[in-house]
C-alpha cells in the first residue's frame with residue numbers, strides 16, 4: 349500500500365466531493381473519466397457455476413439490467429453516499445420508489461400511518477393502489493404527534509412523511525417522528541424530494557428510509573423520470589416479518605439473517621424490483637448522475653431565488669398568503685431552521701386575494717400572463733415552473749371542495765428556478781399587475 | 784478487475800461498536816491487509832444449509848480464491864472441503880479464523896486460534912466479544928470485529944458496488960487491484 353493511501357485513509361470527504369466522485373471509479377481498461385452508459389440488458393457469465401451463485405445471491409454481480417446495471421449502480425451508490433445511507437436502489441420513478449419500499453416492507457392486512465401533507469399522487473397511490481394490495485394508509489396532521497401515535501395499531505408497519513409537505517409548506521419534525529418509530533418498532537420513511545440530500549439528510553435525524561422522485565431536483569433539468577430509495581441500514585429487522593422471515597420467492601432465504609444491514613435493500617432489489625420491473629434505465633441513470641454533479645450549486649441558487657420570490661410575494665397587496673417555510677411568518681420557520689438550515693427548498697404555494705369563482709378566474713389570468721414561468725405539472729426543473737391547480741389538475745372540484753382539500757381557488761404553486769432573480773420578480777410583477 | 788484503489792471515506796456506518804472499538808477492530812487498512820494476506824480460512828459455524836449466511840460467505844470466498852476449511856461438530860464435508868470438529872483438529876496452516884457463532888463462545892475459539900498459529904481472528908457482523916479479541920491479540924493475532932468478511936471483500940473488490948451499496952470508496956485514480964499481496 350502506498351504512502352499516499354495511508355495519508356488519506358479515514359478521510360470523510362465533503363458533500364461536493366461525493367457529488368462528483370462517490371460510486372464511480374475510473375474504469376480499469378479505458379480510464380474513462382465520465383460515467384460510461386452501459387446500455388446493455390445483460391452480462392456474460394464466467395462459468396455456469398458462477399452464474400448459479402449469482403442467481404443464488406452468493407456473489408455480488410451483474411445479472412440483468414432489470415435487477416442491476418453498472419451505470420445505475422453509480423447513481424445508487426452516489427445517492428447512498430449523499431444521503432449517508434448503507435446503499436440505494438434506483439427505480440423507474442418516484443412513485444415506483446415509494447411502491448417498491450412499501451411492497452418490500454408490507455404484507456396484505458398491514459397499515460401505514462402517513463402525513464396528510466403529501467404529494468397528491470402519493471395520496472392516490474396510498475389510498476387506491478394500496479387498497480388493491482390489502483394495505484391501509486391512515487393519514488394524520490404531521491404536526492400532531494398525538495395523532496400519529498393514536499393512529500398506530502398492531503397492524504401498523506411503517507410511518508411515512510415528506511421533509512417539506514405541500515401546499516402547506518410544512519416541515520416535518522423528522523427526529524420526533526423517528527423517536528416515535530423507534531418506540532413502536534416501525535421504520536420511518538421520508539420522501540426527501542423537495543429538500544434533496546443537500547438541504548436535508550433525514551437518515552442523520554433518525555429516519556430509516558429515504559425515497560426520492562429523482563425526476564425533480566436530483567436530475568434537475570426536467571428531462572427524465574426516475575426515483576431512488578436509500579436505506580440507513582440501522583433498523584433492526586430481526587423481528588420484522590417481511591424482512592426476517594423465510595422468503596417464499598427466494599428459496600426461503602431469510603434476508604435479515606443473511607444480509608444483515610443490507611437486508612432491506614437486497615430484498616427491494618432482487619425481489620420487489622425484479623418482480624414489478626420498475627427499474628431505472630441506464631440512460632436515465634446517467635442523466636441523474638449528471639444532475640447530481642451540480643446539485644449543491646443549483647440548490648443554493650434555487651433557495652436564494654425562492655427566498656426572494658417568497659419575500660416579494662408576501663409584501664404584494666394582491667397576495668393573500670405565502671406558504672414558504674423560509675419566511676419568518678411561516679409557522680414552520682423554526683423547524684426549517686433546524687432541518688433546512690441551508691434553505692427551505694424552492695417549491696411553495698401562495699394564494700391570490702379574493703373569493704370563489706372570481707379568484708379562480710384571476711388565477712387563470714395570472715398564469716396565462718406569465719412569460720418566464722413555464723406552465724406545467726412538474727417541480728424541480730432548472731427553469732421556473734408554475735401551476736394553478738383550480739384551473740388545471742383540480743378543475744373538476746367545486747370551490748368548496750377545493751377549500752376542503754386545502755387548495756383553494758386562488759392557490760398558485762411555484763417551483764422557482766435558476767433564472768436571473770430580477771427577471772423572475774419582473775415576470776411575477778407584471779402578471780400580478782394584469783389581474 | 785479490482786476497482787478500489789484506495790482513498791476511502793471513513794467507514795463507520797452500520798456497526799454496534801463504540802468509536803474507539805471501531806477504530807481498533809474495523810480499521811480499513813487492517814481489514815485490507817488481513818484479506819490480502821489470507822489464503823486459508825477456517826470458518827467456525829459454517830452451516831450445511833445453503834440458505835444460511837455462513838454458507839453464502841463461504842461460497843463467495845471459495846470463488847474468490849480462498850480455501851475455506853469448515854469447523855463443524857458433525858459434518859464430514861462442506862462445499863467440497865473436509866470439515867473438522869474443532870480448530871485444533873486442522874492440520875494445515877490457517878491464516879484467518881472467521882467466527883459465525885454467538886459471542887459467548889468466541890473466547891474459546893480465540894484461544895484455539897492462538898494455539899493453531901492463525902494470523903488473524905474475525906468476528907462476523909453483530910458478534911462482539913472484547914474478551915475474545917483480547918485473547919487473540921495477546922496471542923499475536925490481528926482482530927476484526929462486527930464486520931462481514933464477504934461485505935468487506937466485496938467492498939474493496941468492487942463487486943458490492945454493483946448492488947448499489949455504499950462502499951465508502953472514493954478515488955479519481957484508475958481502478959486497480961486493491962489487496963496488498
Ligand SMILES: Cc1ncc(COP(=O)(O)O)c(C=O)c1O
Nearest residue numbers: 441442443467539541561563574
Ligand atoms: C414529493 C413528490 N414525491 C413523489 C413524486 C412522484 O415522483 P415521479 O413523478 O418521479 O413518479 C412527486 C412528483 O411530483 C413529488 O413531487
